Amino acid sequence: MADAGNGRVSRDQSAGFVRYWRGQGGGDGRRRNLRAGSFRSGARSGVGRRRRRRGDGARLQRPSGASDCGRAGALRRLRPPADDQSRGGGRRIGAGRARPWAQRRVDQRRDRRKFLDQPAFEPVLARAERLGAPLYIHPGVPPESVRAAYYDGLPGEASFLLSIAAGAGTPKLRSMCCAWRCRAHWTATLV
Amino acid sequence: MLRLALSGALDRHPRLKLLIGHMGEGLPAMMERVERVFSRYSGAYLDRSAARAILDQVWVSTSGFASAPAFLATLLTFGADRILFSVDYPFGDNEAAVDFLTTLPLSSADRQKIAHANADALLRLAPAAVAT
Numbered sequence: 674m675a676d677a678g679n680g681r682v683s684r685d686q687s688a689g690f691v692r693y694w695r696g697q698g699g700g701d702g703r704r705r706n707l708r709a710g711s712f713r714s715g716a717r718s719g720v721g722r723r724r725r726r727r728g729d730g731a732r733l734q735r736p737s738g739a740s741d742c743g744r745a746g747a748l749r750r751l752r753p754p755a756d757d758q759s760r761g762g763g764r765r766i767g768a769g770r771a772r773p774w775a776q777r778r779v780d781q782r783r784d785r786r787k788f789l790d791q792p793a794f795e796p797v798l799a800r801a802e803r804l805g806a807p808l809y810i811h812p813g814v815p816p817e818s819v820r821a822a823y824y825d826g827l828p829g830e831a832s833f834l835l836s837i838a839a840g841a842g843t844p845k846l847r848s849m850c851c852a853w854r855c856r857a858h859w860t861a862t863l864v
Numbered sequence: 865m866l867r868l869a870l871s872g873a874l875d876r877h878p879r880l881k882l883l884i885g886h887m888g889e890g891l892p893a894m895m896e897r898v899e900r901v902f903s904r905y906s907g908a909y910l911d912r913s914a915a916r917a918i919l920d921q922v923w924v925s926t927s928g929f930a931s932a933p934a935f936l937a938t939l940l941t942f943g944a945d946r947i948l949f950s951v952d953y954p955f956g957d958n959e960a961a962v963d964f965l966t967t968l969p970l971s972s973a974d975r976q977k978i979a980h981a982n983a984d985a986l987l988r989l990a991p992a993a994v995a996t
Contacts, residue, residue: 844871
């Protein structure tokens with residue numbers, strides 16, 4: 674825990690992390706790796722390996738870098754059919770060079786228009802409850818309508834940053850209004 | 865989180881465990897108001913008040929917050945058994961997060977809970993897996 678990954682933090686920040694995160698250049702293009710949870714999956718900390726070695730729920734303990742397997746994959750597969758049908762028909766966000774993950778991001782935005790308490794997600798909650806696996810809930814980028822109503826009109830990157838990091842200033846908004854996305858617990862950031 | 869509580873989703877899944885980051889996403893400071901505004905619904909269509917349901921089923925990670933006021937609100941609202949240390953890579957300074965944990969005016973027992981014991985229990989980790 675001595676270094677705690679700060680080398681990577683400073684490297685990303687110096688590369689302009691906002692642009693990197695938004696996929697507008699900057700950084701080293703590792704956003705997909707970041708999203709796949711290479712840091713968080715336990716692959717580096719050894720948590721996943723140790724859990725696998727224990728044989729406790731072994732088939733659920735694959736690293737989350739393998740995107741459609743294990744518990745996270747099981748949860749994703751439980752998504753309503755409408756989401757699957759929407760794949761491939763979304764609108765591209767932003768302009769510029771081709772970004773393979775842009776299409777997937779649109780689909781995720783559609784998902785974010787739903788709330789976890791809606792009936793479509795009942796199987797997800799039921800499965801997590803049955804597994805005794807906590808759901809890690811993290812706010813994502815709000816839908817366009819929410820962003821336009823609450824965050825637009827600020828200079829520079831302020832609108833975007835406020836929309837994704839509004840918890841500090843508008844906890845009520847963030848807690849009440851923003852859509853949530855969920856992850857299986859073992860992608861959580863634990864040291 | 866409030867939607868999950870107010871919709872009855874937490875009542876339908878009373879053993880569901882939820883983990884939220886960023887020192888509670890502002891909920892600790894708002895919990896008293898949540899209780900006051902929404903307690904009327906408990907017994908009507910909710911088994912528990914929204915605040916009760918959240919306190920029963922939600923764990924909070926620090927997610928790189930190194931703020932004493934935010935931590936105190938979380939500690940006083942959720943208690944030392946429900947707080948999990950975490951960093952906020954790559955948004956936050958990991959060393960600052962570690963320094964914050966090690967310098968908090970906590971008992972050794974509570975610091976151990978927050979540092980790893982709560983995570984051991986919640987995520988069902990082997991103690992050896994986090995003793996680094």
